[in-house]
Each structure stands twice: as structure tokens, then as C-alpha cells.
Amino acid sequence: MIELLLWQWSTAVQISSTLLIALFFIVYARSAERPELRWWVNAWTANALAMTVTWAFWMIQPGDVAKPFLLALYFTAKTGFLVLILLGVIGLDRVERAARLLLPLGAGVLVFGLAGGALITQLETIGVFQASLIAVILGVACWQCLRRPQQGLGWLALGCGMRAALGAAEAIGYGWRRFGAEGSVPDQVGVFLAAHSSFDTGAEWVIALGCVLAITHRVHAEMLDSHAELGRAHEALRVVAERDPLTGLYNRRMLKPLLEAHRDRDLEVLFLDLDEFKRINDTQGHDIGDACLKRFADALRKHLSGALATIRFAGDEFVVIGPPGMSADVLPALREELARSAPGLPALGVSIGRTVLPRGGAADKALREADAAMYREKASRPDRRQG
The missing domain is CATH 1.20.1070.10 (Rhodopsin 7-helix transmembrane proteins)
Known part of the structure; x- marks a missing residue:
């Protein structure tokens, strides 16, 4: 029971x-x-x-x-x-x-x-x-x-x-x-x-x-x-929005935000342009031209390691911003390295303009001054044709 x-x-x-x-x-x-x-x-x-x-x-x-x-x-x-x-x-x-x-x-x-x-x-x-x-x-x-x-x-x-x-x-x-x-x-x-x-x-x-x-x-x-x-998609979109796909440097649209981010300090602004770059593209082809641009970007990273930002401004024009005096001792070594030909690539020349952007100063004015200084240097070297 x-x-x-x-x-x-x-x-x-x-x-x-x-x-x-x-x-x-x-x-x-x-x-x-x-x-x-x-x-x-x-x-x-x-x-x-x-x-x-x-x-x-x-x-x-x-x-x-x-x-x-x-x-x-x-x-x-x-x-x-x-x-x-x-x-x-x-x-x-x-x-x-x-x-x-x-x-x-x-x-x-x-x-x-x-x-x-x-x-x-x-x-x-x-x-x-x-x-x-x-x-x-x-x-x-x-x-x-x-x-x-x-x-x-x-x-x-x-x-x-x-x-x-x-x-x-x-x-x-x-x-x-x-x-x-x-x-x-x-x-x-x-x-x-x-x-x-x-x-x-x-x-x-x-x-x-x-x-x-x-x-x-x-x-x-x-x-x-x-x-x-x-997160990965967002990062990929951020890279696409901020970076130049060829060189991996910041692209032009990031220049002003980067300058604005450092406006509370004095800055040195470099404007750089490869010499005779158009001739390299016309005679050796755009693949060689692209390889030269990547070589130049790598050289900028190497010699201007103290820079706050390196930007591909347009074509063969680059802008570097950093603390005052960052380029004082390194530009000769940069020029010397680029002047030596690399495997499959020609020697490169570069024209450089420098200016100082004071704390809180006008970024557009500093860029114009650096650009003008670069063209003055290019014009002062008649053996160099504009790229």
C-alpha cells in the first residue's frame, strides 16, 4: 500500500x-x-x-x-x-x-x-x-x-x-x-x-x-x-576615412583636425614635395610612381619619428607637423637616403618648406607659409624641375 x-x-x-x-x-x-x-x-x-x-x-x-x-x-x-x-x-x-x-x-x-x-x-x-x-x-x-x-x-x-x-x-x-x-x-x-x-x-x-x-x-x-x-567594421571605416590607402599616412581631410588637436602648443610645420615626380610617372609608369611614394612615406616615418602626424596632402605633396626643432638634424639624412636609388626604383629628390605655427595661431596661414617656402626652395635649385 x-x-x-x-x-x-x-x-x-x-x-x-x-x-x-x-x-x-x-x-x-x-x-x-x-x-x-x-x-x-x-x-x-x-x-x-x-x-x-x-x-x-x-x-x-x-x-x-x-x-x-x-x-x-x-x-x-x-x-x-x-x-x-x-x-x-x-x-x-x-x-x-x-x-x-x-x-x-x-x-x-x-x-x-x-x-x-x-x-x-x-x-x-x-x-x-x-x-x-x-x-x-x-x-x-x-x-x-x-x-x-x-x-x-x-x-x-x-x-x-x-x-x-x-x-x-x-x-x-x-x-x-x-x-x-x-x-x-x-x-x-x-x-x-x-x-x-x-x-x-x-x-x-x-x-x-x-x-x-x-x-x-x-x-x-x-x-x-x-x-x-x-568594432572591426568601425575601425575599418575609420581607417578608410582617415588614412591614405597607398602610404598608410593620414589623408588630407585629417590635416585640420590634427592641427586643431595640437593648437595649445607651438608646432613646426613641414611641407614636402618630391622633385621630378611627374617625369617618373610619365617615363616609368604609375606603379613605379606609387612605389616611390611608399618609399618616401617610409623614409618620413623613419627620419621624422618625433613627428606628431604625417599627412599625404595631395599627389606627391606631404605635410608633417611636430614639436619645434624636430627636423633640425634629420633632414640631411632624409635627403641622403632618398638620393640613393633603391632596387627597381630611381633616386628621389625632395623640396621642403618649414614654418612655425605658434600656439593658438592660424593653421591656414602656417600651411601657406610652409607651402611657399617649399616652392622657394624648389625654385632656388634650377636643376630640379617641379614634380
Whole structure:
């Protein structure tokens, strides 16, 4: 009598709990709209169907005609629940793989359900088969979770492991009662089998919690990836907006913002122009001309390393801004390096104009002065034709 009451109580607990979990996942799937959740919605719906069949056996005591059909429905629904849980675990990482496994595993569930309904009718035998399946399939699900500990599957692994362990214990208990010698089964085994549904309920809630936490972890990871991608896109757009694609230096539109950013200090402004650059382009081609511009930009970075900013102003014209005196000792070395030809590239000459932009001074005026000084230097060297 005690065992019957325990069985009725624990079964009622599991039925109500399963219905609550199924309802929760239906609502959760509608609000979250995650493709991975379809496995879990279907899994708990199948489990609710299996528990409804259990309730039907309890309430209506079906006859010999209806019993095989209800058993087949129970086996199919309960085994489908287990397979869908496994597919749900796989689908948390590999949705396509889970989808590929659905058809063969679904066919296996249907065959097992029909065969079980026809061949397995004794209560303890049903318990042995079904509990063994729970232990095996949820054990595999637990292993799948443990293979990917970095993906937030810890609680899901715990829930599947707990339910698999309970399934193994239940299979042993049912097997003991089915195949053990009469009088050899302790009373505690009967009490455990009568009450195990309540233990199963706790493990199933851990599985449900684990699924929610795994989905949350996945959403969080996707948000971080999306944020990082937006950051990379923003950085790429910033580079496109600020940088010259050929030389990697700042482009002309950045000149005034850079001057404005340093307007609270005195600045030296250099205006530089390659000599005879048009002739290089016309006679040796634009590829050689582009290579010369990149060589010049590299030389500016090397020799004017103390500069605050280096800008490709237009064509072969460059502007460098930095602290006063930055160019005092380096321009001869810059000219000397450029005057030596590089592999596949001609020697380069450069005309340079310098001026000082005082703190708070007019940037446009300083640029005009540096530009004029550059042209005066170019004009003072008649051997150099303008580039």
C-alpha cells in the first residue's frame, strides 16, 4: 500500500512538472526565437505525452486491446524525448548535424516504439528497457556536453548525468525485481522504484535549467562576436576615412583636425614635395610612381619619428607637423637616403618648406607659409624641375 501511494504521488509530481517544463519551453521559444530551441520544445512535448499515457494507464486501466497501442505510444514518446534531448545538446553547437541525425534517429524511435508496444508488456520489463535507454542516451548527452566545457554546458551536463545515473539505478532495480529470486529483493528497492519519479523530476529541472543557461551563454557569445565585428567594421571605416590607402599616412581631410588637436602648443610645420615626380610617372609608369611614394612615406616615418602626424596632402605633396626643432638634424639624412636609388626604383629628390605655427595661431596661414617656402626652395635649385 505504501509503495502504491508513493508511486501515485511521485508520478503525479512528475506529470505536473513535465507539463510545466513543456509549457515553459513553448513560451521561451516564442519569445527567444532561437532555432536551437525547437529540439527542446519537441522533447518536452514528447515527454508530456509519455507522462499523459502513464496517467491514462493509472486512471482508466486499459484492456488487452488498447494496452499495446498505449504502450507503443508511451515507448515512442519517451524514447523520442530522450533522442530529442540528445539532438538538442548537439544542436546547441552544430544545428546542421542535429538536423541530419533527425531522420535516422526518428525512424529508430518509431521502430522501437512499435516493437516495444507489441513485445514488452510486463511492468518491470518495461522499466528495465526504458530506464536503460535513459541511462545510455542521456549518458551520451552528458558526454557531449563535457566535450565542450567552454560553451556553458556545465549545468546541462550535470542534469543529463544525474538523470542518466538515476536511469541506471532504476534499470538495476527493475531488473532485480523482474529477474531476482523471490524474496531476494529488499524492501528499499521497492520504495525507491515507487518514488523514483520524484527524483527524476529534480534531474529534469536541472536539464531544463542547463538548456536555458546554455542558450543564454550562446546568445551572450554571439552578442560579443557581433560587438567585436561592429568594432572591426568601425575601425575599418575609420581607417578608410582617415588614412591614405597607398602610404598608410593620414589623408588630407585629417590635416585640420590634427592641427586643431595640437593648437595649445607651438608646432613646426613641414611641407614636402618630391622633385621630378611627374617625369617618373610619365617615363616609368604609375606603379613605379606609387612605389616611390611608399618609399618616401617610409623614409618620413623613419627620419621624422618625433613627428606628431604625417599627412599625404595631395599627389606627391606631404605635410608633417611636430614639436619645434624636430627636423633640425634629420633632414640631411632624409635627403641622403632618398638620393640613393633603391632596387627597381630611381633616386628621389625632395623640396621642403618649414614654418612655425605658434600656439593658438592660424593653421591656414602656417600651411601657406610652409607651402611657399617649399616652392622657394624648389625654385632656388634650377636643376630640379617641379614634380
